[in-house]
Amino acid sequence: MIDVRKLRLLRELGHRGTIAAVAEAMSFTPSAVSQQLSALERETGRALLARTGRRVVLTPHGLLLAEHAEAVLAELERAEAALADDAELSGTVRVGAFQTAFNSLVLPAIASVSENCSGLSVSVTEVDPAVVPDLLRCDELDLALVHEYDNVPSTLGAGIDVEPLVDEVVYFASTTRPDVGASEVIRAHSDSRWILGNPGTLCHTMAVRSCQAAGFEPRVAHRIDDYGAVLKLVALGTAVALVPQLGVDDVPDGVVLTPLPARRRTRVAYRRGSGARPALRAVVGELRCAAKGLT
Known part of the structure; x- marks a missing residue:
């Protein structure tokens, strides 16, 4: 019978691309990961890995088995959820959250x-x-x-389930009230200095793509991920920014927020099959209650 632990390693290799990355994520040594995957090849009687230079990729058989691994691991999650006692909620639910979700969603929950x-x-x-x-x-x-965001769809990949939580307005933040329609606000600021998030974040990509769609590359004055700090910089009158609804809970004097025809969608994500766990459902329920207060 195929070892589930080895299947998990194969699945992770498919997502992460290198044995070193799998080893770091799973708290193994690279040699241990290689040994386990070699053992999996012997157990299945199929070549699951192929080397291309210094990298290792999954063969067609490896890809097929990794796809089945996703289904097997999801079924194990469902089994654990089915065995959980919903009459007594106990233990700890580990929640990951981005910064702007803390005050409005996470803390109330x-x-x-x-x-x-x-x-x-x-x-x-x-x-x-x-x-x-x-x-x-x-x-x-x-x-x-x-x-x-509308112009930056998520790419969570296999093995993850999501459910909607709240849709947010995206605002244009400046110190002057725009004299054009909402759809033309960004274009009207092609010569302005902009505050963007750091490269690699969804918020940075959203702002850059929004400016590009308006026909220009933004002149970057600051790179800040904290929207509280972003709004304080906007209040100085030297730069403009795009800020989602959850980032505007404390707006400095002098900052004008103009709603744009753009949205950010916040969702709850969890491992496929684990969504029915009573403890998880309890936390999601409280997040939903907090989200209702935002609409």
Whole structure:
């Protein structure tokens, strides 16, 4: 019978691309990962890996088995969820969240869990949505908040389930009220200095693509991920920015927010098959209650 632990390593190699990355994520040595995958090849009687230079890729048989591994691991999650006792909520739910979700969503949810579920606790880690799939698949988180923009769809990959939580307005932040329609606001600021997030983040990509769609490359004045700091810089009158709804809970005097015809969608993500776990459902329920207060 195929060893599930080896299947997990094969699945991770398919997602991460290198044995070194799999080893780091799974707290193994690279040689141990290689040995386990070689043992899996012997167990299946198929060549699962092929070397291309210094990299290792999955063969067609490896890809096929990795696809089945996703299904097997999801079924194990469903089995654990089915065996969980929904009459008694206990343990810790590990939640990953991006910065702007803390005040409006995560903190109210934690407070409600503490008040209503005495045996259940929540542990929160701030994470960028881009790393959420790997953290979920490696069982470092139980659930996480992720987001996507109209012009930056998410790519969570296999093995992850999501459900909608809240749709947010995206605002144009400046110190002057625009004299053009919402659809022309960005284009009207082609000569302005812009505040962007750091490269690699979804918020950075969203802002760049929004400017490019308006026909220009943004003149970057600052690269800031903290929207509280972004709005304070905007208040100085030297730069403009795009800010999602969850980032505008404390707006400095003098900042004008103009709603744009663009949206950011925040969703709850978890390992496929784990969504029915009572403890997870309890936390998701409290997140939903917090999200209702935003609409």
